[in-house]
Amino acid sequence: MSADLSQLFGHFMIAIILLFIIGAYCILASFNMVRILIGLEILIKAATLLIILAGYICGRTALAQTIVITLIVIEIVVMVVASGVTLWAFRNNESIDPRKLSELKG
Amino acid sequence: MSIDIILLFCLVLAAIWTVMTVRLIHSIIGLALTSVLLSALMYRLASPLAAVFELSVCAGLISVIFLVTVSFTQRVSKEEMPARRKERFVRFWGLLFIVAVAGLLLILFFKAPQFQLPPPAGEQNVRDVLWNLRHLDMLGQVIVLLAGALGVAVFFKEHKK
Known part of the structure; x- marks a missing residue:
């Protein structure tokens, strides 16, 4: 790896790891289903940036872009279904606090 | 200072604001802003098609989905806001500490004072x-x-x- 690419890798990796930490903390510390989804979104954004960075460093930007497009399609479906779950939970429990979803216990 | 470093710094700041702000609407706006900054970085990394997808789908469509979800659920009254703000700060001050410490450690680990983006390796x-x-x-x-x-x-x- 050339010096330029290693420096590029270093700067982007710092931001990617910090994004992972922020997203994971948001998921662990939130008691609101929408905020948990927002944390998941931030984690996915970190993964997206990592894939694009890997494609750029390896010189395979087209392959990285196709994988990211697939990831975005999966992301949108996950978010739509999870928002549906949130609305369903609010309709049935009058709350979007996951601790109050006691009906899901077996 | 390179524009990429500024964009990366703004990306992390936008993500922190998204997580720490009290109002959900502000969180959603912060998430859209994070997506816009990510799109700019993708464009800088020679991935324009993925950047357009990110900008239209993640900054646009997902924000609308979240806004619809929030509008269907309960709102927090103005009387509850100070208590919520205090509770949120107590729960999330650790994030600022962790991000600051992790950022310093990572900067020391990677040790890269300046960089210029090289041209893409292959078209x-x-x-x-x-x-x-x-x-x-x-x-x-x-x-x-x-x-x-x-x-x-x-x-x-x-x-x-």
Whole structure:
């Protein structure tokens, strides 16, 4: 790896790891289903940036872009279904606090 | 200072603001801003098609989905706001500490004072890769989209009385 690419890798990796930490903390510390989804979104954004960075460093930007497009399609479906779950939970429990979803216990 | 470093710094700041702000509407705006900054970085990393997808789908469509979800759920009254703000700060001050410490450690670990983005290593055609090399992905995407539509339809199905 050339010096330029290693420096590029270093700067982007710092931001990617910090994004992972922020997203994971948001998921662990939130008691609101929408905020948990927002944390998941931030984690996915970190993964997206990592894939694009890997494609750029390896010189395979087209392959990285196709994988990211697939990831975005999966992301949108996950978010739509999870928002549906949130609305369903609010309709049935009058709350979007996951601790109050006691009906899901077996 | 390189524009990429500024963009990366703003990306992390926008993500922190998204997580720490009290109002959900502000969080959603912060998430859209994070997506816009990520799109700019993707464009800088020679991935314009993925950047356009990120900008239109993640900054646009997902923000609208979250806004609709929030508008259907309960609002926090103005009387509750100070208590919520205090509770949120107590729960999230650790994040600022962790991000600051992790950022310093990572800067020391990677030790990269300045950089210029080199030109992309090889030009490839996205269309060729998408339709020839990864054509099964398209089938998978169609199936995932249909599964998502079916999932939403099941959740909003009215029970017969």
